[in-house]
Structure formats: structure tokens, C-alpha cells
Amino acid sequence: MFMNLVNSRESCRHFLKKEVEREKLINCIEAARLAPSACNSQPWSFVIVNKEGLLEPVAKATQKIGMNKFTDNAGAFIVVCQEKANFTAKIGSVLQETAFQDIDIGIAVTHICYEATAQGLSTCILGMFDDKKIINTLNMPKNKKIKLVIAVGYAERDYLRKKVRKEFDEIAYFAE
Template sequence: MSTSSSECFYNIVKTRQSDRAYDTRPVEREKILRILEAARIAPSACNAQPWRFIVVDDPELKNRLADAAASKVLGINHFTKQAPVHIVIVMEAANFNSNFGSIVKGKTFPLIDIGIAAEHICLAAKAEGLGSCMLGWFDEPAVKKLLSIPKARRVPLIITIGYPATDEIREKKRKSFDEVVSFNKY
């Protein structure tokens, strides 16, 4: 019996997780290119596409980037050196319509758009048999300096990519369906 497209998709969604341990295998360039294509074609408000993706796979540079993501004080993100690839998402200027809509509606559409593209990256990585983890906590000035990102740009996320160290899928601890879903009213 063949698996339907919807079954494949929901399996990817259910088994995608934030992986914080990676094995030593390098990630094939073809897989990274397919993952980036999934991000590139993600939807965005007014088709602004307010992003740039910087792939860091040079081991020395990646380790320096990992140092900027780790916090000794908080004890977080020390796993990042294990990940062979880091994708740094830079928020680029949005087009006029997206910027105008952000002001009028009081929403930062470029950040919403980057969230969508980031999840495309994570789901595509899972589809490729890879693990991923989104990082929002890092030394942004150090990251920008390290990668020659203009001072006027922001770096909202870094995503680690690699082969997970284990095949274990952790149980998802989420609110119940009824706590987060309603129909026709709050």
C-alpha cells in the first residue's frame, strides 16, 4: 500500500522536532540546496520576500558562529558546534506594500514571513532525513560582524541543520486541542 501525500506531510509535521544533538556526517550540498529552495518559495506578505539566507558550512567559521550562539551564563545552545550547517536568516527590507501594511495593521509582516520561511526550512530538512533547531538566542552583533552583515540589518533566527544523533522522536508536550482551537468564536 502506498503512502498518500497527505500522510507523508502529516508524518513530517508530527516527527519534526528541535534536534540538539547531531552526528558527525556532513550534509550533502544537494540537500541544503533543496531546503533553501523550499525557503525561497515560501509565501510572504505582498510577495516582499524580506529575507536572505546565509549558509555557514565552513567548519572553522561555523564553530565561531556557534560560539556566538552559546551562552555560558544561561547554559544554552552548546550543542550548536555539533551541527555541520547553520542557516542564518537576515531580515531584508520589505517592499512598500508590506511596509505600509505593517504600519497600518500594527504587525511586523517581515518577521511573520521569516517565521514561515524558517518552518519551511525545518520541514524540508525533516523530509531530507535531517534534524534542525531554530535559535533565537545569540549574540546578534557578533554574528553580524562574523558574517559581514550590514549593521542596519537584523538577524532574527539561526537554524542548525545536520543528521540527528538519534532516531528517537520525543513525545510532544503541547496544550490540548480544545485549549488552542475553537470554531466560530473565541
């Protein structure tokens, strides 16, 4: 059931120092590839980092202002980039005054996290990182817009935290 997956995904901040299988990472990208997007624009690309020599500098680049120290043990990173939206999505964004690209990328990232969870992996979405360091480390085009980085790996712990969330009544109601 999907809710089992929802309940078992949490941000992992204690990774085992362990490699992540290439096939599992490919499956995560496949889940993102099939994600919905405004006007089917698919304004995303992904750089998968799992090479020994690249993991350390990317981990360090996610440790901006002393944060995210736990990424040292992540077995892989997925660097999520924003690509150009198609014409209709761009027009839609302007007319609707909504950044559809951001929404699209958020959905794709969610697909990645759930596919990772379904395969026994753990993830942490990282919004804080030194994009220039990542771009240099990975020899990416200088103007590439990195929106998020996902740390992927195997959790050290085999229990889940209690989820801290707003109650139903605080976030939803049935319209009358």
C-alpha cells in the same frame, strides 16, 4: 502525508559530528524561497554556513549565556536575516498594526525546517545568539538584522520525543 512530516520534525539538540550535503542545504533555501509572504514582499535573506573554519565560531556565537551547547556538532547553520519589506507590505503592516516581516520570516523558517526533515536532516531554530559575533565572523554588513539562526545536521538519536502541546480545546474552537 504532511502530518507525518509534522510529527517527525523536532528540535534536535544532539547532532552527530557530520557534514551536511550542499545540495540538501540548497533545497532548504529553495523551500524558503517559495514561501508565502505579505504582498509577496519576501523580506528575507539567508547565509548558509557549512565551512569548517566558520562552523565553530558561529556555534560559539549561538551559545549566549551558556545556552545551546549542542550546536558544537551542527553540520551547518542557516543565518536568517530580515530584509526590507516592499512598499505595500510596509503600508499593510502599519494599517494592520502587525509586523508582517516577522510573520513572513517565521513561515520561511518553517519551510526550511520541514524541507530539512523531509531530507533526513534535523534542525533546531535558535532565537538566542550573539548577532555581532556572527556578523563579524561571516563578514556581513554591520547593520544586518539577524532574526534567527537554524542549526542543521544529522541527529544522533533515531527516536523522537513525545510532543508536549496544548490540547485542541485550549487553542481552537468552532465559531457559533
